[in-house]
Amino acid sequence: xxxxxxxxxxxxxxxxxxxxxxxxxxxxxxxxxxxxxxxxxxxxxxxxxxxxxxxxxxxxxxxxxxxxxxxxxxxxxxxxxxxxxxxxxxxxxxxxxxxxxxxxxxxxxxxxx
Numbered sequence: 001x002x003x004x005x006x007x008x009x010x011x012x013x014x015x016x017x018x019x020x021x022x023x024x025x026x027x028x029x030x031x032x033x034x035x036x037x038x039x040x041x042x043x044x045x046x047x048x049x050x051x052x053x054x055x056x057x058x059x060x061x062x063x064x065x066x067x068x069x070x071x072x073x074x075x076x077x078x079x080x081x082x083x084x085x086x087x088x089x090x091x092x093x094x095x096x097x098x099x100x101x102x103x104x105x106x107x108x109x110x111x112x113x
Contacts, residue, residue: 012038036080
């Protein structure tokens with residue numbers, strides 16, 4: 001199962017990087033979201049996908065799930081939500097001011113279309 005999740009995280013990283021290299025701002029924002037989702041899956045996979053009891057230590061509980069990867073992913077989700085909302089607001093403001101979302105036109109290279 002870890003192999004499948006690692007492959008899926010790699011696919012998310014690859015499509016995120018592909019979207020980061022596009023000319024439209026919205027695709028760049030989607031690329032950052034895909035990379036953050038790939039990082040979430042990667043952190044979850046590194047914590048080993050195993051089943052067990054909740055991480056409350058009682059008498060007789062020998063097999064419990066490590067809560068650290070889940071806490072890291074929860075923190076990462078909150079941070080990626082903040083970054084994505086900031087990028088969406090920034091891209092909307094850029095579109096309103098410049099009437100374009102093409103990065104080449106925003107740089108002033110109208111000849112490179």
